[in-house]
Amino acid sequence: MIDQLLQMSIIVGIITTGVRLATPFLLAALGEMFDQRAGVYNLGVEGIMMMGAFVGFWVALRSGSPWWGILAAIAVGIFMGLLMGFISITLQAEQGISGIGLYMFGVGLAGYLFRITVGYITGIEGFQPISIPYLSDIPILGQILFNHNWMVYFAFLMVPVSWFVLFKTTWGLKIRSAGMTPEAADTLGLSVVAIRYTCLVIGSIAAALAGAFLTLGHTNMYADNISAGRGFIAVALVYFGRWSPWGILGGALFFSLVDALQLWVQVLGLQIPYEFAVMAPYVLTILALTVAARQIWGPAALGKPFNREGD
Amino acid sequence: MKSSYKVQLAILVIAVISALLVGAILLLIVRANPFTAYRAMLLGPFSSLYGLTETAAKATPLMLVGLGIVIAFRSGILNIGGEGQMIIGALAGTVVAITLQNWSPFLLFPLTMLAGFLGGALYGAIPGALRAYFKVNEILSTIMLNAIAQQVLVFLLRGPLIDPTEIAYGTGFPQTQQLARGIWLGKLIPQTRLHWGFIIAIVLAILVYIFLWRTVVGYRLRAVGAGPKAARYAGIPVEGGLILAMALSGGFAGLAGIVEVLGIHHRLLDGVSAGYGFTGIVAALFGRLHPIGLIPASFLFGALVLGADMMQRAVAIPAAIVLTIQGIMVLFVVGSDIFIRRPEWVEKVTAPLRRKTPQPALPVAVSPGGTSDQGEPPRD
Numbered sequence: 001m002i003d004q005l006l007q008m009s010i011i012v013g014i015i016t017t018g019v020r021l022a023t024p025f026l027l028a029a030l031g032e033m034f035d036q037r038a039g040v041y042n043l044g045v046e047g048i049m050m051m052g053a054f055v056g057f058w059v060a061l062r063s064g065s066p067w068w069g070i071l072a073a074i075a076v077g078i079f080m081g082l083l084m085g086f087i088s089i090t091l092q093a094e095q096g097i098s099g100i101g102l103y104m105f106g107v108g109l110a111g112y113l114f115r116i117t118v119g120y121i122t123g124i125e126g127f128q129p130i131s132i133p134y135l136s137d138i139p140i141l142g143q144i145l146f147n148h149n150w151m152v153y154f155a156f157l158m159v160p161v162s163w164f165v166l167f168k169t170t171w172g173l174k175i176r177s178a179g180m181t182p183e184a185a186d187t188l189g190l191s192v193v194a195i196r197y198t199c200l201v202i203g204s205i206a207a208a209l210a211g212a213f214l215t216l217g218h219t220n221m222y223a224d225n226i227s228a229g230r231g232f233i234a235v236a237l238v239y240f241g242r243w244s245p246w247g248i249l250g251g252a253l254f255f256s257l258v259d260a261l262q263l264w265v266q267v268l269g270l271q272i273p274y275e276f277a278v279m280a281p282y283v284l285t286i287l288a289l290t291v292a293a294r295q296i297w298g299p300a301a302l303g304k305p306f307n308r309e310g311d
Numbered sequence: 312m313k314s315s316y317k318v319q320l321a322i323l324v325i326a327v328i329s330a331l332l333v334g335a336i337l338l339l340i341v342r343a344n345p346f347t348a349y350r351a352m353l354l355g356p357f358s359s360l361y362g363l364t365e366t367a368a369k370a371t372p373l374m375l376v377g378l379g380i381v382i383a384f385r386s387g388i389l390n391i392g393g394e395g396q397m398i399i400g401a402l403a404g405t406v407v408a409i410t411l412q413n414w415s416p417f418l419l420f421p422l423t424m425l426a427g428f429l430g431g432a433l434y435g436a437i438p439g440a441l442r443a444y445f446k447v448n449e450i451l452s453t454i455m456l457n458a459i460a461q462q463v464l465v466f467l468l469r470g471p472l473i474d475p476t477e478i479a480y481g482t483g484f485p486q487t488q489q490l491a492r493g494i495w496l497g498k499l500i501p502q503t504r505l506h507w508g509f510i511i512a513i514v515l516a517i518l519v520y521i522f523l524w525r526t527v528v529g530y531r532l533r534a535v536g537a538g539p540k541a542a543r544y545a546g547i548p549v550e551g552g553l554i555l556a557m558a559l560s561g562g563f564a565g566l567a568g569i570v571e572v573l574g575i576h577h578r579l580l581d582g583v584s585a586g587y588g589f590t591g592i593v594a595a596l597f598g599r600l601h602p603i604g605l606i607p608a609s610f611l612f613g614a615l616v617l618g619a620d621m622m623q624r625a626v627a628i629p630a631a632i633v634l635t636i637q638g639i640m641v642l643f644v645v646g647s648d649i650f651i652r653r654p655e656w657v658e659k660v661t662a663p664l665r666r667k668t669p670q671p672a673l674p675v676a677v678s679p680g681g682t683s684d685q686g687e688p689p690r691d
Contacts, residue, residue, distance in 0.1 A: 083642070087642055092649055098645045100641060102638065104638030105634075105635055105638030105639055112631040115631060229455075275463070275466035282459050282462075289451060289452060
């Protein structure tokens with residue numbers, strides 16, 4: 001009886017953690033979806049996440065309020081988005097490499113700034129869970145779904161919102177055309193450059209918020225490599241979810257459950273070597289990409305710099 | 312239409328200087344004196360025998376990894392998996408060296424090196440095959456494989472491969488036993504860490520150049536890289552080309568891994584890849600993706616990595632700044648590439664400068680539209 005109860009509470013615990021951990025995947029991947037829909041392949045997500053995680057943490061630590069941390073993370077997102085935009089859109093650089101450059105820059109800078117400003121592990125007051133009235137009283141389901149902090153709700157809310165924006169508004173149509181047929185979009189008088197810049201900034205803000213969630217809404221502290229490859233997995237999720245918010249939602253939930261399971265395996269001290277638990281999400285990403293990539297469909301101009309003179 | 316080599320070099324130099332200037336701002340944030348810092352960083356590697364040999368020792372793995380990156384890039388595939396391939400290469404070689412430790416060094420040394428190459432090659436072939444047959448984006452798969460290799464390494468070093476004396480003394484430091492002295496790479500200069508791997512790397516750089524530009528297979532790889540569709544029409548098997556390129560690319564990284572083990576550490580330990588997989592990409596980009604250009608570029612980055620160590624000691628700043636500066640350099644190099652691909656951009660940018668300095672002969676000499684191969688002379 002007690003065994004069963006214990007198992008039940010563990011399963012509920014894993015799923016609850018999984019729902020919470022879907023937040024960084026959802027935010028970063030939905031943001032990356034906007035980048036890619038507009039035709040820019042932003043591989044710097046991991047670097048932006050680390051910067052968002054650090055700056056959000058640091059500002060929260062200094063100001064005493066996680067809300068200032070969120071504002072700072074948004075500012076970081078804008079800066080990183082503009083930087084990536086300048087290099088990949090204005091200077092038309094090879095996007096795969098500039099993304100790796102942005103990744104190195106972001107991870108390095110976050111680590112550097114952490115060392116010179118704080119230097120040790122210290123906790124902050126993060127966001128508290130908000131129980132949704134009535135809904136959180138539902139047994140099991142209430143705890144799993146309706147007892148999280150606002151960032152979790154926000155991330156899930158962004159799924160239908162970004163679907164609506166992308167497929168039901170004129171602006172969404174413009175974004176998609178910038179990624180599919182930029183030449184045609186240009187001929188129709190749209191500014192491909194402006195659309196791409198806007199999407200990159202939106203995507204970078206989302207990635208920075210995903211990082212800030214890790215420090216302000218999940219662990220309430222900053223540590224080296226806190227993002228642990230989630231930024232790259234988020235990029236993979238966009239492929240896996242076929243550039244659709246709903247597909248991304250499915251993929252994000254799947255990966256966050258694996259992530260949660262992996263954390264619980266460590267907590268419970270099961271016999272599986274810890275390294276294999278850490279490895280699991282990466283192995284799964286490769287498998288998922290292999291399955292998803294077969295009938296791949298993507299924005300036709302993805303990764304191709306746009307240049308009006310034509311090449 | 313491309314810029315002349317002079318302009319290309321000038322653009323690279325400007326990119327480096329700009330990156331260092333941004334780095335100087337980061338140094339000023341910690342109130343470190345950028346002049347003291349950069350003097351230690353730029354002169355340190357060249358002002359002593361220790362500095363010079365350490366630079367060459369650090370350039371060795373960079374050159375080997377970089378060669379793999381060049382082969383992959385030239386074949387139209389991006390290899391970000393240098394770190395993982397280095398680890399698997401070092402692992403495969405070490406396992407062979409430990410298993411067959413009683414064999415004669417004359418047999419064991421080549422077998423260990425071969426195992427290192429093959430380990431990296433197999434690990435590189437995975438993303439190559441995934442890309443060729445399943446259209447899996449190779450950047451993502453190689454990054455995932457890096458993380459997997461790191462975990463495999465740590466698991467094996469803590470478990471099956473751990474040095475028995477570490478267990479006996481109860482320290483449990485994650486490293487293997489020392490490999491047989493007979494298979495160590497000999498020192499080029501006594502009392503330094505510079506070893507024969509350095510000569511091997513330079514010879515291989517020349518061989519890779521010959522391979523890519525003077526052999527049929529190399530030509531085919533470059534044709535796939537230049538345009539897979541055209542290559543396919545020409546009857547070149549694109550899929551096989553991608554896998555071969557990635558296998559070779561991974562093989563060179565694997566070699567870098569085992570050369571580090573045999574030449575520097577003499578045992579396998581955590582952190583054997585030490586970021587060379589990423590820095591190798593930067594070096595390859597700086598060498599303009601050419602095996603011969605890679606040689607000086609590896610020196611430059613060997614010096615930068617060592618110089619950053621020295622700078623750290625001189626002004627006590629966190630190590631993470633090395634990665635930051637490298638990231639900035641990548642951004643500047645790929646960003647400045649437009650000036651090489653489109654020489655008219657050079658004119659666009661330098662036009663206001665030219666107007667201020669009255670030199671009537673110069674602006675006229677440059678052909679309108681920048682179609683000439685002359686380009687602009689360096690402006691500093």
